[in-house]
Amino acid sequence: MDTIIKIEGAYGESNFGDDLLMNVFENFFVEEFPNSEIYFSGQEADYPEKILIKGLYNKKIKEDLLVYGGGTQFFSFSSENKKRSLFEVIKLSIVNPQFFFKKVKQKIFREKAYSKKTAFIGIGLGPFSDNKIYIDYTINKMISSNFIAVRDHISKKYCDDWKLNSVLGADVVFSKYFKQTFPSVSEKHKAKKKIGIIVRDWNWDESGNSYVDPLMEVERYSSKYEFEYIIFAPMKDKKWMQKLNGHNVVMWNPDIDSIQSFLEKLNDYSGFISARYHGAIIASLLNKPVVCIEIEDKLRILTEQVKEFKLWEKPFDKAQLNSHFDLFETEIDYSASLNALRESADNMFKNFKETFQNKYND
Structure with missing residues (x-):
């Protein structure tokens, strides 16, 4: 049976x-x-x-x-x-x-x-x-x-x-x-590198939620990159949905997207700033540089597992985030971390x- x-x-x-x-x-x-x-x-x-x-x-x-x-x-x-x-x-x-x-x-x-x-x-x-x-x-x-x-x-x-x-x-x-594989994406045709900012609502504590305002100023103090917001859970991230009204936003919609098609959208970015755990994991599998946002402990733990990640730590100083942008200009080699x-x-x-x-x- x-x-x-x-x-x-x-x-x-x-x-x-x-x-x-x-x-x-x-x-x-x-x-x-x-x-x-x-x-x-x-x-x-x-x-x-x-x-x-x-x-x-x-x-x-x-x-x-x-x-x-x-x-x-x-x-x-x-x-x-x-x-x-x-x-x-x-x-x-x-x-x-x-x-x-x-x-x-x-x-x-x-x-x-x-x-x-x-x-x-x-x-x-x-x-x-x-x-x-x-x-x-x-x-x-x-x-x-x-x-x-x-x-x-x-x-x-x-x-x-x-x-x-x-x-x-x-x-x-x-x-x-995890079965999906992707070809590398050429950067030559892009005027600016496109950085995906993966956000999430955080209602558990004020310290974790305090990343929102300094993150939304990112375009003001770094004009070198094109930034685009990404929402993994539109039904749960309602505050971010309201804040990003009028912005160019990429959202997971399982009624329209497949796992493969959404991963292909993510593969088009040159790097990521991620408040979501699996956003950072997917970025590493796509071989993209990642800055994790320490809204909770598991993002910090992930940076200990994947040494190539950078961590934007509480209390979310804008200067620290800006200092991590050099990562987007480097060739990332995740092989040791990912193999382990x-x-x-x-x-x-x-x-x-x-x-x-x-x-x-x-």
Whole structure:
């Protein structure tokens, strides 16, 4: 009988990074588990069926294996160590809806512990801001899992501190299951190098959100380049959508774009300034220079993994950003960093496959 595998993540939210994760996971499971039925679970939406080739989306099934597929699925940006008031529950439902709906499901429907097998592949953990309630929730979610693999050393330390056996891998987009390849783009016909600025709304804390105003002045103090804004998640980045009204903006629209066609648009840029984690990862795979914006820890962690990246640090001094523009005049060689990350990601998938085969056949 075919094994039924469900992959759960922040899919269906019109976010290019998460849609790319879905694409990579489908490539992996179709290639390595050809006799399995593959289902993805996320927000209610129609477009994922357009991206998926063999996998199905949001179907009611009884899976044999539940996989938490990449991304930052477990985090908290506020400290919560006491019982919540009704107002706090409403507030949390706005700023962290994923946590809210899962807690409601547990409370109302008395969700039972999984008897099925579970796995976590390429996930990022944290931050948790000393939120004991959410830390306990995350541990309880992971403690009975058959396999845990995380994408960075900070997430690995959480697992070690919680006494959870885990594998240190890398983001799945670094793996061989990212299938797209692109020819190099000639710069000779361009009067100016075009730099893509990948932005995102940041509502979690004021320090991370303070990058907005100095970033929007970038054209005033650097006329050497042509800047163009890019939005990965128009439905989520509504503040930026309002700010950029009248600007030339490139947006991911899964009802129109394919993964391949949008990556081809990104490949046309000479470099990137990115507030999005997967924006920087894609830029490295396209061999483009990148300045990461430190709106949150995972952008800083990424610059530690990919040494060729530059980091625009809090409190987002304009002079520091300007000093990083020399990067756009250099020839970037990501080979050492990407080879190491690809090996880590591929080994993570290989380890999962071996573990799954052994566990499932017990």
